[in-house]
Amino acid sequence: MSVDQAAKRDIPDATVARLPGYLRALGQLTAQDVLSVSSEELAYSAGVSSAKLRKDLSHLGSYGVRGVGYDVAHLTYQISRALGLTHDWPVIIVGMGNLGRALASYGGFATKGFKVVALLDRDPQLVGDRLDDLTIQPMDELADVVTPGEACIGVVATPAASAQDVADLLVTAGVSSILNFAATAIQVPEGVHMRKVDLSTELQILAFHEQQRSGAVSDELLEEIG
Amino acid sequence: MSVDQAAKRDIPDATVARLPGYLRALGQLTAQDVLSVSSEELAYSAGVSSAKLRKDLSHLGSYGVRGVGYDVAHLTYQISRALGLTHDWPVIIVGMGNLGRALASYGGFATKGFKVVALLDRDPQLVGDRLDDLTIQPMDELADVVTPGEACIGVVATPAASAQDVADLLVTAGVSSILNFAATAIQVPEGVHMRKVDLSTELQILAFHEQQRSGAVSDELLEEIG
DNA sequence: GCGACTTTGTGCATTTGTTCACAAGAGCGT
DNA sequence: ACGCTCTTGTGAACAAATGCACAAAGTCGC
Numbered sequence: 001m002s003v004d005q006a007a008k009r010d011i012p013d014a015t016v017a018r019l020p021g022y023l024r025a026l027g028q029l030t031a032q033d034v035l036s037v038s039s040e041e042l043a044y045s046a047g048v049s050s051a052k053l054r055k056d057l058s059h060l061g062s063y064g065v066r067g068v069g070y071d072v073a074h075l076t077y078q079i080s081r082a083l084g085l086t087h088d089w090p091v092i093i094v095g096m097g098n099l100g101r102a103l104a105s106y107g108g109f110a111t112k113g114f115k116v117v118a119l120l121d122r123d124p125q126l127v128g129d130r131l132d133d134l135t136i137q138p139m140d141e142l143a144d145v146v147t148p149g150e151a152c153i154g155v156v157a158t159p160a161a162s163a164q165d166v167a168d169l170l171v172t173a174g175v176s177s178i179l180n181f182a183a184t185a186i187q188v189p190e191g192v193h194m195r196k197v198d199l200s201t202e203l204q205i206l207a208f209h210e211q212q213r214s215g216a217v218s219d220e221l222l223e224e225i226g
Numbered sequence: 227m228s229v230d231q232a233a234k235r236d237i238p239d240a241t242v243a244r245l246p247g248y249l250r251a252l253g254q255l256t257a258q259d260v261l262s263v264s265s266e267e268l269a270y271s272a273g274v275s276s277a278k279l280r281k282d283l284s285h286l287g288s289y290g291v292r293g294v295g296y297d298v299a300h301l302t303y304q305i306s307r308a309l310g311l312t313h314d315w316p317v318i319i320v321g322m323g324n325l326g327r328a329l330a331s332y333g334g335f336a337t338k339g340f341k342v343v344a345l346l347d348r349d350p351q352l353v354g355d356r357l358d359d360l361t362i363q364p365m366d367e368l369a370d371v372v373t374p375g376e377a378c379i380g381v382v383a384t385p386a387a388s389a390q391d392v393a394d395l396l397v398t399a400g401v402s403s404i405l406n407f408a409a410t411a412i413q414v415p416e417g418v419h420m421r422k423v424d425l426s427t428e429l430q431i432l433a434f435h436e437q438q439r440s441g442a443v444s445d446e447l448l449e450e451i452g
Numbered sequence: 453g454c455g456a457c458t459t460t461g462t463g464c465a466t467t468t469g470t471t472c473a474c475a476a477g478a479g480c481g482t
Numbered sequence: 483a484c485g486c487t488c489t490t491g492t493g494a495a496c497a498a499a500t501g502c503a504c505a506a507a508g509t510c511g512c
Contacts, residue, residue, distance in 0.1 A: 014469055016434050020427040021411060028410070038489065047411045051471060058491055066477045066490040083430050084437025091429070098328035103425065105324055107385075107409060111426045113433060151436045153429060159333075176439070177432040179425075183333060184254070185247060185273045193435045195428050199329065200337045201246040202421050203317070203379060204309050206403040207339060208242050209419045210377045211310025213402070240499060264459065277501055284461055292460040293508040
């Protein structure tokens with residue numbers, strides 16, 4: 001095993017979760033023709049502390065220059081490589097309701113690294129509709145769009161009720177990474193990676209903090225009175 | 227300050243982030259007329275370990291019965307209360323493109339706890355369109371829809387380029403919690419809570435793990451050969 | 453009532469992540 | 483060549499989160 005691979009192997013999860021943010025900030029700098037950036041500046045753009053940024057980057061290797069900063073283009077390349085974005089990953093979206101359609105036309109895929117290769121829906125009414133360059137296909141064509149041996153990411157954008165069934169079908173077809181937008185937890189066998197994105201979860205977390213804030217205000221008032 | 231409030235005060239962030247998942251799992255149990263559930267079962271439904279679930283719940287108080295489990299209705303209430311969902315929070319959505327519209331009609335809001343009170347967009351073409359029960363309003367009516375003194379959650383679903391401007395406007399209008407769906411990091415003043423949901427970030431994290439997997443496979447092959 | 457059985461709640465050890473503070477470099481002017 | 487200034491990279495201290503294992507506390511059958 002090369003040293004290089006060993007270095008990649010043990011990038012902490014917390015760091016991996018932040019790398020896309022750095023990549024995006026670097027993209028904005030590139031668009032502004034900025035050639036070099038300090039950890040302080042990049043950290044600000046990405047919304048983290050500079051110490052955290054430097055430690056994160058140190059897990060990838062030593063790509064900065066002391067006294068100067070980081071070369072925007074080179075760091076972009078190194079992070080892309082660490083994340084495995086040197087080639088495009090095929091993405092399949094299942095569920096062409098409001099959300100599925102929004103996702104399909106979302107610029108997020110245009111970002112280098114992903115390519116939507118198929119849109120699926122169970123509803124015969126939707127099958128055949130065109131969206132951008134793709135035609136919506138029925139569920140039973142799933143096996144045809146997954147290339148055996150090639151890794152592929154499945155996006156579940158169906159109602160909660162069918163999310164588990166869809167996930168099972170994806171796994172059976174050989175998809176080993178699933179992004180779940182449905183409003184339910186889904187179970188996947190070991191070895192399959194699953195991430196969940198959920199509007200109401202995020203709102204509820206915000207609600208908690210709002211409530212904490214108002215609670216704190218009440219307490220201050222109470223203390224003043226008491 | 228009551229003991230109760232003190233207990234709520236120091237719920238760890240990691241726990242808060244998982245409470246919505248428990249709440250959802252409990253909702254499904256309620257729908258199935260299940261009255262009582264063990265930590266093992268509930269943990270499975272929510273996709274966490276039972277030890278983690280029990281420790282999480284222990285931060286809210288002691289609402290289980292040893293040897294029996296948790297009362298579904300009571301635990302639902304306690305978690306709702308801890309999250310501050312005992313009354314509805316008003317939500318404003320800014321940006322009525324594909325994503326904004328999908329969010330507005332998403333069932334996630336129907337979940338008890340939130341109520342969309344306004345839809346805004348900068349584009350005069352969209353202003354006046356109706357969506358469900360609401361009419362899309364121009365940006366300059368923002369001040370009118372935020373009730374002074376009442377906490378409110380703002381959802382940013384605009385293109386990346388205008389996200390920061392929109393966030394600034396929201397903050398100025400008095401919104402103190404922001405959920406950002408735009409493909410960019412935004413800066414908010416201290417005291418304002420901000421969370422970010424991003425498709426490409428999630429895809430990139432999945433890509434990283436896929437790449438790790440394929441790397442691991444290569445390494446195994448190399449070891450067998452060597 | 454009492455013992456067998458079940459499941460919670462929690463103290464403790466371990467792992468993971470963050471922050472601090474500074475030595476080690478690298479460029480620059482003289 | 484040398485010292486000055488800047489910024490990285492990192493060891494070490496600190497904090498947060500997780501997982502383990504079991505005592506405490508309940509139910510149930512008899």
